[in-house]
Amino acid sequence: MNKIFDYIKNSQIWRSIVRHGYPDTPRNRTLAVLSNFFLHLHPVKVRRSGIQLSYTWCMGGMTFFLFLVETITGLLLMFYYRPTAELAYEDIVALREHVPLGIMRELHRWSAHLMVITVWLHMYRVFLTGSYKPPREFNWNIGVILLVLTLLLSFTGYLLPWDQLAVWAITVGTNMARATPVLGHEGPGAALLSFGGLDFIHAGDDVRFGLLAGRFVGEGALLRFYVLHCVGIPIAAAVLMAVHFWRVRKDGGISGPL
């Protein structure tokens, strides 16, 4: 057995991928992190206090992990889901009826719930350890935006099953937009944008209309939410996550006493 392992490890293929020996010496441990694209997000050495589970709660890392789970399961779901008012509900039911032991929708849904919780707890931990203080002010702000994006990701995904729960939860949520000051047709100040009895802001052109592509949650809203859910927000979140992680490094790694 050892002979086979040795053979594999000394083959040109293996050595072209992994450029160091088994990571049990300081040199190889350093190389393991430095020469791996994914691991080089981390520094070679970290403060012992910064990796204590009771210090970090591992919530930021798990949020990222759940984002990856959502990406993979979401991609698989996209193969079977068509975002139209006639087909969306049928496709969701078909996922349950026609796929024996299928758990992709379950994984996607429960991970999404969990991701909202982990991202809140991550924020909570960062606040409680004062990790937003200089020099990490800017990264805290990126984090706040990422938290909002996580909620929006979940919110846009909520509509896609196109059942009663989905449509009415989104109706309740987007009804708020009607009341946006100045820009919503039932918001304070909207009446000011009216000239000679002609309303500039009405149910057919206010922010809610822009969000839903209609006066109520219908087919237009479904497509709009689908595109935002699968493409728009994930791209924005991915870019900001890259900045977030990079800034963690640039601001001195996982926070610790100065």
Added chain:
Amino acid sequence: MGELIKQAVDWATSPTLYFLEFTLAIVLVLRFRAFFTKKSVIVAFFVLATAFFVFAFGDANFNRIVTKPDNIPIVILLATVIFFSWLSLRRGYINDERVKKGLPTVEADLGKKKVFTWPDLVYVELICMVLFTAVLIIWSIEIIAPIEEPAASARTPNPSKAPWYFLGLQELLVYFDPWLAGVVLPSFIVVGLCAIPYVDTNPKGNGYYTFNERKFAISFFWVGFLLFWISFVILGTFLRGPNWSFFGPFEYWDLHKLEPMVNVDLATYFWSGLLGQPRPADPLIREAPGIVLLLGYFLILPKLLEKPLMRVLYGGNRQHLVRFHVMMHLLLWFGLIPIKMLLRWTVNLKYIVGIPEWFFNI
């Protein structure tokens, strides 16, 4: 006996009491942290909570609402938030005691030593990922993602609830109009969170748990996050039923439960109650008392508090005047929420300023 407990719990979870109990709990836990951060306390708490759940599952009404597949995450949320609040307070307490004795904090002590990312960090990450994956797979096999009847815009379910993480905002709709509860206040939450690092100039408590060195910041965040966000999510999920009426955890969600609404505007109190005359027709004159009150609240109050609070928060350093006023303004918006809640509970106040003609109600 069982029925008595159920009735007591239903009574104790009514929105007013619920809020006051939560507030009291936060004050007590922070004040007596030496006791509450003991390991035995959290163990006892979770044992009691589990015992309560086992007892409560026998009740059909409780069971129906708590074991709804989409409500399971909220039970997880409640348990994790309580545990992590305890953990952070405990670590803070230990550090504070060490600092009192002149010792470095736990983090400073441990932080002197540096370890290799491989294996110390990557293995923690790997184990966390494996555990999460296992939990998710078991959860997904055990509990099927629900799907309700197909969407029908003509049939409104009752209650219609927003996604659970926005239920805190939906709860605010009880006290505020949508333009405040759904647009202005959430925007201020985001702006306020972003502003935190810029208004908090306290250099202490950076990178370690503490309570003594950041009393105001941590108490404020406990109130904001635990009381006004998490507790509202729990309230909205488990205790709000049809017509957004309150239902105790053991109460049947009766569609016809009616709660009398006898809320009165401030203008009515002022003109009819105090002056004994009909309300003026012009909205600006009619609402003048409320407008004056709010202007005083937002413009004059910060000026009055400037001197004493500047000394407490910024050591009286005039350089931080802009910081102070930004923070004050955000805090005053935040303060509007408990003020309105208390006024609603005590004098049934509907609007401080109520100009429905312009959708301008506060």
